[in-house]
Amino acid sequence: MSEANPKQAAPSGAPPAEEQDRVEAQARRAVAAGQGPLARLGEYRHLGLVIALVLLAVVGLVTRPENFATTSNLVTILALASTIGVITVGMTFVIIGGGIDLSVGAIMALASVWATTLATQSYGPWVMVMCALLVGTGAGLINGFLIAYGRMVPFIATLAMLVAARGLAQRMSDRRTQLVQPDNNLLVELSTGRILGVPPLVFVFLAVVVVGWVVLNRTTFGRRTYAVGGNPEAARLAGINVRRHTVILYALSGLCCGIAAVLIMARTTTGSSTHGDLYELDAIAAVIIGGTLLTGGRGTIIGSILGLLIFTLITNLFILNGLNTSDQLIAKGLIIVVAVLLQRRSLETRT
Template identity: 60%
Template sequence: MTQPASPARRTTPDPPAAPTGEPPPGRGRRTPLGFRPDIRNLTLLGVLAVLVAVGGITEPDAFLDTGNLQLVLTQASIIGVVTVGMTFVITGGGIDLSVGAVVALASVWATTVATQEYGFTGILFTAVAVGLGCGLVNGVLIAYGGLVPFIATLAMLASARGLALQITDGRTQMVTVESVLDLGVRDSYVLGVPPLVLVFAAVVVLGWLLFNRTTFGRRTLAVGGNAEAARLAGIDIRRHRLLLYLLSGLCCGIAAFLLVVLSGSGQNTNGNLYELDAIAAAIIGGTLLSGGRGTITGSVLGVLVFTTITNIFALNNMESAVQQIAKGAIIVAAVLVQHRTLRTRGET
């Protein structure tokens, strides 16, 4: 007895394959090394080139001097390290308003008489430990305490500034450890590059690898883009947010040590408005303020743009108030451009 033939299966055509080799919006095609040039980064490079030209025209002798260019890079190194940590936090959907105060607290705690008795290692360890401790408090309050990042880090800003003032009693604490001070002199430069710049470069490279080549970086993008979807995908949201603020605190501790090397002292006024500079540099570099998108390379270029602007203003004897107004205007313009871009792409 023959069995009836089974009905023919209904098949549906496979969906068309996605085009290969097409760059995502806002990026160029891949280079032979596998990188995609970002239009925003190229624009920032153009802006930086224009600023260098302006500095060279307005104050050619002073601006183009090797010592001044080394100073620009050194100053960019300190806020640049802070900005790397800020980029991770903002990309993960948070904000950290306490970075400047944490830098101040770490710098004064690391330069007390008791700490300096332990020499180079004691100063470095204390600065990093204080930064990590503040990041831990921020992370616990936000991730496990349920506080809004704005409120938690604002409270840390006030507390850290107050504690720094109490430790110093309003005085400047001078560094007496020669091995620390030696890092700021020209004899310690490597092929004309200050050690602080080398530390900054190392932090940028490690930050870029962590952001672009690890699971941690992908989870940061996922948490910042859609926290609920990330949770359903198995990501521990609270632990990851805690790690983000620990990373920001670590960067603040490193920046505090670099600042101690550069200034040779610890002051409760250190890190003033660092939160403004770090957030601004990250935003104009392409990090989305609402989270879910960020770029370490863009943030570094943003730092260089702001530092160059500050240097040009200083060489031309312009008031610091004008510098702050210019920075505020740049922040507003960058956010407006981001918002308009997202509306054009239909992402909002």
């Protein structure tokens, strides 16, 4: 009797254990060899991003020493990075898993509007927080099901969610900004309070980063994310439920949008359909700058956060120096182009 072919065994639900071990071992190697924009530096792949941050800090110290090198400005930079940073963590998972999510900004806006309706606020801040988290996760689940089971291209499915979520947010709020009521001051404390001189929302951001790093680098879920993004067919043959995993990835991205909605409500004391405008572009750009491949299978949380800090620092420097916003966008666009070219050069060199 001839031996069973692994490709024939896969549909029966009992793929060989060796094949699953091989795919997960390959995913572990991808974790260890996460490729940054300076992948040729090996284990020092993030050194280029750190150098860029140092150079930007030097520019700030030279051009605006009286404003840049202050505690209040550092707190401002961290607070600005926190909201987009939480979204960036979710985006990192999605892109490593071989997808893309264009709807993150709109989902965040919808979650903030839903959580700040008078009916929701009447139940107190904890219900507002839970509402934002559930709305974000629910929208992410819809994205995941459309992509995994509806077989829609991620770009199209999330683009449709972007339009629909933003429209629903506008309809719910009647295009008006909804204010957080004074009796919900526990929520506002996330922004106005101080722990070791830093707003609590920064610690929320740091907690999301730590949890994201642990999940991506120290769990089976993280290894399978690399496997699904690197070669979904091989992952399927190894026994990984690729469709279910894809749904979870987008739900995770939606959950991060819900957390970001809580942070934006705390910072602005409002819920608005205009929240999160172009956040999807900033998050994707930060992930790319951090070295995550748009084709999936490679990337790191640390790289994405370094990319985010670079963009946040650039924005801060432009504001301090009174430079035009359009020039800022041009600079960011050039950085993205350079990062993608470095990625391609790195891949060509390795092949």
